[in-house]
Amino acid sequence: MSSTTAKHPDVSRRSERSRKAILQASMELVGEVGYPKLTIEAIAARAGVGKQTIYRWWPSKAAVLLDAFTEVVHDQDYDSGFPDTGDIEADLKTVLRATADEFSDTAFEAPYRALAVAAATDPKLADQFVTRLREPGLKVYTERLRSGQEAGQIDPELDLDLAVELLLGPFQQRWLSRSGPLTHEFTDRLVELVLRALAPRDGKP
Amino acid sequence: MSSTTAKHPDVSRRSERSRKAILQASMELVGEVGYPKLTIEAIAARAGVGKQTIYRWWPSKAAVLLDAFTEVVHDQDYDSGFPDTGDIEADLKTVLRATADEFSDTAFEAPYRALAVAAATDPKLADQFVTRLREPGLKVYTERLRSGQEAGQIDPELDLDLAVELLLGPFQQRWLSRSGPLTHEFTDRLVELVLRALAPRDGKP
Amino acid sequence: MSSTTAKHPDVSRRSERSRKAILQASMELVGEVGYPKLTIEAIAARAGVGKQTIYRWWPSKAAVLLDAFTEVVHDQDYDSGFPDTGDIEADLKTVLRATADEFSDTAFEAPYRALAVAAATDPKLADQFVTRLREPGLKVYTERLRSGQEAGQIDPELDLDLAVELLLGPFQQRWLSRSGPLTHEFTDRLVELVLRALAPRDGKP
Amino acid sequence: MSSTTAKHPDVSRRSERSRKAILQASMELVGEVGYPKLTIEAIAARAGVGKQTIYRWWPSKAAVLLDAFTEVVHDQDYDSGFPDTGDIEADLKTVLRATADEFSDTAFEAPYRALAVAAATDPKLADQFVTRLREPGLKVYTERLRSGQEAGQIDPELDLDLAVELLLGPFQQRWLSRSGPLTHEFTDRLVELVLRALAPRDGKP
DNA sequence: TTGTAACCGAGACGGTACGTCAAGTCTTCGG
DNA sequence: CCGAAGACTTGACGTACCGTCTCGGTTACAA
Numbered sequence: 001m002s003s004t005t006a007k008h009p010d011v012s013r014r015s016e017r018s019r020k021a022i023l024q025a026s027m028e029l030v031g032e033v034g035y036p037k038l039t040i041e042a043i044a045a046r047a048g049v050g051k052q053t054i055y056r057w058w059p060s061k062a063a064v065l066l067d068a069f070t071e072v073v074h075d076q077d078y079d080s081g082f083p084d085t086g087d088i089e090a091d092l093k094t095v096l097r098a099t100a101d102e103f104s105d106t107a108f109e110a111p112y113r114a115l116a117v118a119a120a121t122d123p124k125l126a127d128q129f130v131t132r133l134r135e136p137g138l139k140v141y142t143e144r145l146r147s148g149q150e151a152g153q154i155d156p157e158l159d160l161d162l163a164v165e166l167l168l169g170p171f172q173q174r175w176l177s178r179s180g181p182l183t184h185e186f187t188d189r190l191v192e193l194v195l196r197a198l199a200p201r202d203g204k205p
Numbered sequence: 206m207s208s209t210t211a212k213h214p215d216v217s218r219r220s221e222r223s224r225k226a227i228l229q230a231s232m233e234l235v236g237e238v239g240y241p242k243l244t245i246e247a248i249a250a251r252a253g254v255g256k257q258t259i260y261r262w263w264p265s266k267a268a269v270l271l272d273a274f275t276e277v278v279h280d281q282d283y284d285s286g287f288p289d290t291g292d293i294e295a296d297l298k299t300v301l302r303a304t305a306d307e308f309s310d311t312a313f314e315a316p317y318r319a320l321a322v323a324a325a326t327d328p329k330l331a332d333q334f335v336t337r338l339r340e341p342g343l344k345v346y347t348e349r350l351r352s353g354q355e356a357g358q359i360d361p362e363l364d365l366d367l368a369v370e371l372l373l374g375p376f377q378q379r380w381l382s383r384s385g386p387l388t389h390e391f392t393d394r395l396v397e398l399v400l401r402a403l404a405p406r407d408g409k410p
Numbered sequence: 411m412s413s414t415t416a417k418h419p420d421v422s423r424r425s426e427r428s429r430k431a432i433l434q435a436s437m438e439l440v441g442e443v444g445y446p447k448l449t450i451e452a453i454a455a456r457a458g459v460g461k462q463t464i465y466r467w468w469p470s471k472a473a474v475l476l477d478a479f480t481e482v483v484h485d486q487d488y489d490s491g492f493p494d495t496g497d498i499e500a501d502l503k504t505v506l507r508a509t510a511d512e513f514s515d516t517a518f519e520a521p522y523r524a525l526a527v528a529a530a531t532d533p534k535l536a537d538q539f540v541t542r543l544r545e546p547g548l549k550v551y552t553e554r555l556r557s558g559q560e561a562g563q564i565d566p567e568l569d570l571d572l573a574v575e576l577l578l579g580p581f582q583q584r585w586l587s588r589s590g591p592l593t594h595e596f597t598d599r600l601v602e603l604v605l606r607a608l609a610p611r612d613g614k615p
Numbered sequence: 616m617s618s619t620t621a622k623h624p625d626v627s628r629r630s631e632r633s634r635k636a637i638l639q640a641s642m643e644l645v646g647e648v649g650y651p652k653l654t655i656e657a658i659a660a661r662a663g664v665g666k667q668t669i670y671r672w673w674p675s676k677a678a679v680l681l682d683a684f685t686e687v688v689h690d691q692d693y694d695s696g697f698p699d700t701g702d703i704e705a706d707l708k709t710v711l712r713a714t715a716d717e718f719s720d721t722a723f724e725a726p727y728r729a730l731a732v733a734a735a736t737d738p739k740l741a742d743q744f745v746t747r748l749r750e751p752g753l754k755v756y757t758e759r760l761r762s763g764q765e766a767g768q769i770d771p772e773l774d775l776d777l778a779v780e781l782l783l784g785p786f787q788q789r790w791l792s793r794s795g796p797l798t799h800e801f802t803d804r805l806v807e808l809v810l811r812a813l814a815p816r817d818g819k820p
Numbered sequence: 821t822t823g824t825a826a827c828c829g830a831g832a833c834g835g836t837a838c839g840t841c842a843a844g845t846c847t848t849c850g851g
Numbered sequence: 852c853c854g855a856a857g858a859c860t861t862g863a864c865g866t867a868c869c870g871t872c873t874c875g876g877t878t879a880c881a882a
Contacts, residue, residue: 013853036326039842050855055844117325120318120381121241130384159394162375165385166398169375170367176325176381179335180370189364193371197402218832218874244863255834260865423848423858446736449837460860465839527735530728530791531651540794569804572785576808580777580784586735586791589745590780599777607812628827628879656868665829670870 014057021047022054023068027111030065035114038065062118062125069111070132082140088148089195095141096171096187103175104182116176138164145198155200167194214261226252227259228273232316235270240319243270267323267330274316275337287345293353294400300346301376301392308380309387321381343369350403360405372399419466431457432464433478437521440475445524448475472528472535479521480542492550498558499605505551506581506597513585514592526586548574555608565610577604624671636662637669638683642726645680650729653680677733677740684726685747697755703763704810710756711786711802718790719797731791753779760813769813782809 025046030038040061044051058064083091102108115133119126141164148154154163170190174180230251235243245266249256263269288296307313320338324331346369353359359368375395379385435456440448450471454461468474493501512518525543529536551574558564564573580600584590640661645653655676659666673679698706717723730748734741756779763769769778785805789795 010852015854018854034326040844041842044855048855050857051844052846052856053854056853113325116382117322120322120325120383121239123383126383130382134382134384158398162394162398165375165379166371166395169378170370171374172378172382173374174370177321177335177339177377178325178328178331179339189367190371193367193402196404197398199401214832215830215874218830220833223833245865246863249834253834255832255836256865257835257867258833261832420857423856425847425859428859444736450839451837454860458860460858460862461839462841462861463859466858523735526792527732530732530735530793531649533793536793540792544792544794572804572808575785575789576781576805579786579788580780582788582792583784584780587731587745587749587787588735588738588741589749599774600781603773603777603781603812606814607808609811625826630828633828654868655870659829663829665827665831666870667830667872668828671827 015053018047018049018053019057022049022064023071026061026064026068027072030114031107031110034110035065035117038114060122060125062115062122063128065111065118066115066125066128066132069115073133082144084144084147086151088144088151088153089191091144092167092191092195093188095144096167096191097184099171100182100184100187113176138168141167148198152200154198158198163194163198166197167191219262220258223252223254223258224262227254227269228276231266231269231273232277235316235319236312239315240270240322243319245269265327265330267320267327268333270316270323271320271330271333271337274320278338287349289349289352291356293349293356293358294396296349297346297372297396297400298393300349301372301396302389304376305387305389305392318381343373346372353403357405359403363403368399368403371402372396424467425463428457428459428463429467432459432474433481436471436474436478437482440521440524441517444520445475445527448524470532470535472525472532473538475521475528476525476535476538476542479525483543492554494554494557496561498554498561498563499601501554502577502601502605503598505554506577506601507594509581510592510594510597523586548578551577558608562610564608568608573604573608576607577601629672630668633662633664633668634672637664637679638686641676641679641683642687645729646722646725649725650680650732653729675737675740677730677737678743680726680733681730681740681743681747684730688748697759699759699762701766703759703766703768704806706759707782707806707810708803710759711782711806712799714786715797715799715802728791753783756782763813767815770815773813778809778813781812782806 022043025043026038029042029046033042038061040051040054043049043061043064044054054064058067083094085091103112112133115125115129119129142160145154145160145163149156149158149160167190171182171187174186175182180186227248230248231243234247234251238247243266245256245259248254248266248269249259259269263272288299290296308317317338320330320334324334347365350359350365350368354361354363354365372395376387376392379391380387385391432453435453436448439452439456443452448471450461450464453459453471453474454464464474468477493504495501513522522543525535525539529539552570555564555570555573559566559568559570577600581592581597584596585592590596637658640658641653644657644661648657653676655666655669658664658676658679659669669679673682698709700706718727727748730740730744734744757775760769760775760778764771764773764775782805786797786802789801790797795801
């Protein structure tokens with residue numbers, strides 16, 4: 001059913017051992033040398049694999065890295081739940097602090113930044129990047145906001161997708177452009193400010 | 206005064222003709238083939254210049270592009286003033302709409318995106334990118350917000366830098382990651398939402 | 411067995427087509443532009459081959475040319491026999507005349523001079539030049555002189571290697587330094603003079 | 616009178632200091648890095664001179680080296696006389712031994728070999744090389760042989776130029792191609808053998 | 821005494837080729 | 852037929868020099 005399967009050789013014969021080795025080598029290398037100096041040859045060598053085996057199954061080194069990263073993230077099973085204590089400010093602050101810590105972890109940062117950057121250039125990749133990594137991440141925020149909306153803490157007429165953009169846009173921007181540090185101070189202030197925008201309108205006539 | 210001058214050869218002997226030709230060729234080529242396929246060799250060839258003349262004055266193709274882009278921006282004298290009609294919502298909407306249009310112009314987009322992406326990878330470049338292009342752009346927003354603050358339309362205790370991040374973060378993020386279109390509808394909603402966050406706190410007479 | 415094989419990649423996978431094309435292109439180009447203007451890039455381009463394929467198998471352009479020249483010489487199967495009519499003076503004159511003619515043939519001269527010159531500078535190359543081109547050429551002279559020695563026409567106590575140097579040294583020197591023309595007149599006089607030196611000592615019955 | 620003066624700028628204004636420095640730097644550098652790696656830029660830098668000053672007065676690096684070497688040789692005033700004791704064999708042996716020693720002195724060898732090699736490629740240079748270095752060197756041999764001829768030790772009908780070629784050809788050849796060591800043993804044997812060729816014909820009828 | 825015309829040191833310039841690296845393709849061989 | 856190995860063509864990299872061309876500065880002859 002997957003239309004992407006068509007261009008591949010016989011998937012059932014694929015060597016799982018090679019696939020794993022390639023993904024792992026990619027993650028290691030991107031951490032060691034950075035994305036721009038990551039080469040297919042080095043991945044193949046590190047993985048003990050012929051270059052052709054990479055070219056056979058992936059269209060670009062970015063695609064390899066995306067698979068590699070997705071696999072790691074899934075292994076961590078990151079849908080580990082979003083807290084809902086009833087106090088939306090506290091919950092958002094908790095999660096955004098955690099997110100900030102995650103984005104400061106170099107093991108996570110190198111490949112994720114690499115992908116974000118590659119996606120900014122390559123629309124094909126951007127698609128997959130958004131579908132497989134970004135959207136699942138945003139969805140949990142949207143749902144927590146919806147819960148707050150139902151609890152009357154958030155303006156019921158508000159577009160929640162825009163609200164999530166308001167919250168995460170400044171965060172992501174600061175991270176990607178390194179225009180400032182991702183401190184808890186920052187994330188807390190951000191949550192407070194955003195919640196002022198989301199609050200139900202007072203002057204109910 | 207300028208610490209970067211030191212590593213250069215004798216600046217006074219520099220060929221202005223070559224400098225101009227290189228910057229122009231860079232802008233043309235990045236539009237034609239995109240940043241990843243932009244090569245120093247092609248720039249040199251198009252500019253009718255030896256490769257060494259590029260390597261002599263710039264450390265990377267990104268640096269060339271940054272100079273090229275800066276020059277264009279300055280020629281347009283973009284400090285052409287930020288409107289201040291007294292109606293802060295209208296003023297912000299006007300400017301953000303214009304900014305959205307600018308970021309949708311391919312002639313502007315290609316090199317700017319290239320720079321933003323390169324800066325995300327190369328901290329050295331990021332520095333210059335921020336000081337020479339980003340900060341001047343943000344400053345005018347900060348000033349308009351300060352004016353609004355003085356006029357009592359904005360909470361006087363607010364950190365205006367964070368306010369600007371709140372406004373432009375989602376905008377930049379959407380643009381860079383192509384996670385949505387930069388319509389006037391979007392920018393208007395964004396301005397409205399942000400202003401709710403910036404409004405002076407009620408019930409404090 | 412072969413100590414030089416070690417530093418090479420897998421010889422069995424070598425492309426015979428490329429090897430031939432490179433050697434032929436070298437010979438053509440050295441004739442057209444001369445050795446100093448012979449470039450690896452031009453050889454690669456003419457041969458329809460990547461530069462790397464040349465660098466993979468040869469350490470320098472001189473080495474390429476040596477292989478090319480050796481191949482041509484072997485194709486001509488130049489061990490085509492040294493005449494031995496019993497008249498040593500006639501035989502030597504015949505062969506030296508032929509050699510002079512060969513050294514006057516531009517198709518032969520350009521690459522051979524190039525190699526002789528390069529060998530004079532590069533001892534590594536000199537080794538191979540001597541073993542693969544010079545020694546086989548000298549050996550046939552030595553053998554003819556030995557035959558003459560056995561026939562009593564040459565002093566039996568003579569060092570035949572020195573004798574060959576005496577004959578070919580002036581010849582080579584004149585050719586290499588262009589200090590005079592390689593006429594048959596010259597070669598004949600040379601043979602006569604040398605034979606006076608080689609003659610058995612008289613008055614020792 | 617000198618036809619070469621015409622193409623030069625005003626010779627009278629030439630800086631003697633620069634000329635000396637260039638020649639000395641050339642000699643030093645050719646000894647340090649060898650002729651093929653000798654560059655005009657390095658000579659200029661070492662001599663503390665602008666490149667143009669070299670290009671103004673010499674057509675090639677070989678020409679510079681030739682001047683440099685000639686100057687050194689003349690300073691040594693090498694026409695220091697050829698011994699003529701009456702014993703031609705002893706005299707030739709003495710001089711050829713000295714020559715062999717000279718050609719084994721690296722300070723002399725590097726530039727002289729460089730010139731010999733360059734001359735083998737560049738006929739223009741070869742002319743000057745022969746006129747200014749080789750011929751003066753050969754002339755003294757010719758004269759000594761003529762003296763021997765007049766003394767009846769050498770066949771009066773012999774072409775003395777050819778005789779000198781017979782003596783020095785093997786010597787030069789061995790040196791240039793490094794096909795053997797320039798021992799006194801070798802030069803002595805060579806002189807003896809050559810003299811057998813030059814001896815007056817015994818069988819005077 | 822003062823031009824002014826050269827040489828001079830310096831070094832930027834447009835080029836060419838270098839030798840290296842990696843890309844993506846193709847071929848050979850073993851399992 | 853997949854996978855490892857790696858040779859192949861291609862093309863860009865960044866460097867080294869080439870030979871030419873200004874740029875002040877410093878002589879040294881002419882007005």
